[in-house]
Amino acid sequence: MIRVLLADDQALVRAGFRALLDAQEDIEVVGEAEDGRRAVEQTRRLKPDVVLMDIRMPVLDGLAATREIATDRELDAARIVILTTFELDEYVFEAIRSGAAGFLVKDTKPTELIEAVRVVAGGDALLSPSVTQRLIAEFAARAKEPPAASVLEELTDREREVMALAAGGLTNEQIANRLVVSVATAKTHVSRAMVKLGARDRAQLVVLAYETGLVRPGWLE
Secondary structure (H helix, E strand, O other), X not given: OEEEEEEOOOHHHHHHHHHHHHOOOOEEEEEEEOOHHXXXXXXXXHOOXXXXXXXXXOOOOHHHHHHHHHOXXXXXXXXXXXXXXXXXXXXXXXXXXXXXXXEEEOOOOHHHHHXXXXXXXXXXXXXXXXXXXXXXXXXXXXXXXXXXXXXXXXXXXXXXXHHHHHHOOOOHHHXXXXXXXXXXXXXXXXXXXXXXXXXXXXXXXXXXXXXXXXXXXXXXX
């Protein structure tokens, strides 16, 4: 069962998401939060698998709440999905750098929301690949102090290759098919790259791929 926490200051939004998600046999909404501080408290108390986090909330905004959750080692299992009204929200990239697993626009289709929760809970792929790649590429290029390419020296050639494919939006299964290896092997390479680079999750691995210049926007198209 995938446990979800809803964090949004609009009661109607939370009610809509709850009704949709609770109707799924494998998903359960375990709590709600109307502000960022409450979201952090509820995450610590309820230990959800996925937190759907709005950015603009009172008391503590979603970005600050994301940082608190992502830096708490006891909450490593919680995956944060940022909810935004606009695809290119100026705070989304910073949220991903702060530890969010990805983002969704609030008017996303119900089926896409459900699939997003399952995907993030499984730790497989970054959400909305095409839009997210464009956003990450745009903001990574404007980063004040991007990490040097030398941080990639710890990776093997295969791990770099897999990291680049992940940055291209490919899932573990797609990477495995492209490289003619098993899905388990592809997943292992991704996991090792994350550990070596200190990336909390796949989203941060993708950010690093762009920031270090390992990949460029549209390279896999």
